[in-house]
Amino acid sequence: MSKAKVIAISNQKGGVGKTTSAISFGVGLADKGYKVLLVDCDDTGNPSLTKFLGENPDELEATLTDLMMFTLFDRSIDEVLPKVICKNQEGVYFIPADNKLPGITNALTGFNDEEKKKRVLCSIVDKLKDQYDYIILDAAPSLNILSINLLAAADEVIIATQSQGASESGIGELIQTVIRLRDTVNPQLSVRGLLITMVDNRTGYSKAKAAEINNAYTALGMRVFKTCIPRAVKAEKCPEAGQSILKYDPSGKVAVAYKTFVEEYLEE
């Protein structure tokens, strides 16, 4: 197996569908036969990817918090690694987070070594690259030091953005950060594209907003994925069921859109 491609799903705006997209994309790739690892990097104290996959963060033996802490303080993660990696019923592997992850962000913020503090997640991911085809990092809604760690570890970024409100307002800042990191810690980092989520096909506003985002970013030379993810009530319900939308409602429009997105992603 060649080395995994590492993809960060980012946007510092909250609630735009990052976690839902990370899971659906991961499950979609696993359905195609790829070996996929999802990493819950949400340090808001609400590890949603972990919960969306049906795990209770309080009951886990070890999480990303342990891996980050060990790595930050130069302890080997070899022993703890097998305890951290879970496999879910839909065939994806994942590293869960817990509500202590914000403590890691604080530790990183106060850490003196400016280079090392950006590369802690990267060191962990590097150890895993040989074992997977894709490693997908689910970002928290921020551009703090942990989010910088995601961008330092990633080969590419997919920016999830909702087709309403001002969820695209932070995209410029995110792209600036990518460009800055490309000049410093991660020369190979690229923005793979913008994924427009939660399009409400019943409202002209949502469709118009999706078209506006598409035109604006295409004009700037950025790729906007042709596949847009529609909004559907079933997608709001699947986290409670601990299932991806691909399992919860496999023939529904959101699952179909994510499967189409996987095809579009794999085309090039």
Ligand SMILES: Nc1ncnc2c1ncn2[C@@H]1O[C@H](COP(=O)(O)OP(=O)(O)OP(=O)(O)O)[C@@H](O)[C@H]1O
């Ligand atoms: N296509 C969709 N249709 C309807 N609801 C959706 C859809 N995608 C996601 N949701 C719901 O919207 C909410 C926000 O989605 P999600 O948690 O994936 O966003 P996020 O960007 O990861 O949020 P955060 O920034 O808080 O991490 C969740 O309750 C989710 O179930």
Ligand SMILES: [Mg+2]
């Ligand atoms: Mg999330």
